[in-house]
Amino acid sequence: MITVDHLTKSYGRFTAVDDVSFACRPGTVTGFLGPNGAGKTTTMRVMVGLTPATRGSVTIGGLDYHQIPNPGRHVGVLLDASAQHAGRTGREVLTIGAQTMGLPRTRVDEMLALVGLSPEESRRRIKNYSLGMRQRLGIAHALLGDPSVLILDEPANGLDPAGIRWMRDLLKSYADRGGTVLLSSHLLHEVEQIADEMILIGHGRIVAQGDRATLLEGSDGVQTLVTSLDNAALATALADGGHRVESAGAGLRVHATAEAVGRAALSAGVVLTDLRSGGAGLEDLFLELTSATQRDPLTEGTPR
Known part of the structure; x- marks a missing residue:
């Protein structure tokens, strides 16, 4: 269970996250949606102790992240697939993670097989990985400790259509077994298919939340x-x-x-x-609710 309670994060006069509250329940996938700069990544960084909150709190299983013993066994995190040491191999990255968490080395082979990285690929240095391969490795690392909570920032970025379907099935299966998933993404169509609950954020504030039917209820989207x-x-x-x-x-x-x-x-x-x-669907509702925060203007027709 992830509980975000009146979370605010400010950098001087700029407020990146403004009084945000929501909860992610076990057995569900929660989609966290918003334009670039809306506050999604900042919120996730506060969740896992990388950025201190200005006000409010985030707890996972009732505890602050830094209070969780051996946190990798309880919370799987993927915030940046390119953050791993480029000179290490994929297998080395997972082996170090397993040793840190006190896991047997057999867990490394299990995770490599789960995410579809072959023995040959696992021996390559990460600097030679494609973005899709780095995403698969990052998901393997997040799942390494068999955690009950997953926090993933744009995990489908760089995956091909088959990879996106694989990830969707993997996360849905994880939630069906009782896991809690918080997933940020700009691939709204994919979020519609996988998320039980959705949270739309713009300018650091939540503009809407609920399941798909609730979000579209009472709007022109229900047609x-x-x-x-x-x-x-x-x-x-x-x-x-x-x-x-x-x-x-x-x-x-x-x-x-x-x-x-x-x-x-x-x-x-x-x-x-x-x-x-x-109906207009989730994408149109999303663009309508966050139109004031879009980096690129929305225009009709084609440029001359």
Whole structure:
């Protein structure tokens, strides 16, 4: 369990993290989303004792990170895949970690196999690793001590599509076994697929949090595109049910869930020929809520 309580981190007059509170529960993956400079990495650095908080606190399992005995056995951390000594081999990095945590050397081979680094790759120096290989090594190091909590900053960065799917399955399986995962990422589509809870942060403040349905509930993101054999009758049934209906090509755009549209069609005896989500989705909601903090302006059309 990770508990962040009114956390603030300031550097002089600049406030990187501003009164942030949230919790990450066992058995869940929590996505931590925000533009560059929003405060995600600073929050994670405070969690693992690398940056002192100005105010507030972060506890893991009820303890400050520096109070946890042999912390690598309880908290797995990946904040920068390129932070390892470039002159060491991947196997050497994991062997040093295992010795530090009091783990048998067999654990090194287990982790190399788990993340898909071959014996030949494990003997290469890290300076010759691709970014994707460094990410796999970093995840192996985070999992080395069989921790109950994982804190990962952009772990999919540099992975190819197969690697991203592998990581997604790995983290989901870890959470299903009762682990707690805090995952920061700019790959919003991937976060949608893996995260049970999502926290959106901008200018160091939380702008929204909850599961996907909660975040989109009550916004224009909850929309359904539908086509039927009698759109007029369906539109009337939906309007009578209190749903906003608009024409959309050969069908209708309804500000309601697909389930609500289906139930209205059933009650009206209308046959549907197409029913699908028409919502803006998490990415659009994210951009809307953090538009003031985006580094690059959002413009329509193409530059001339």
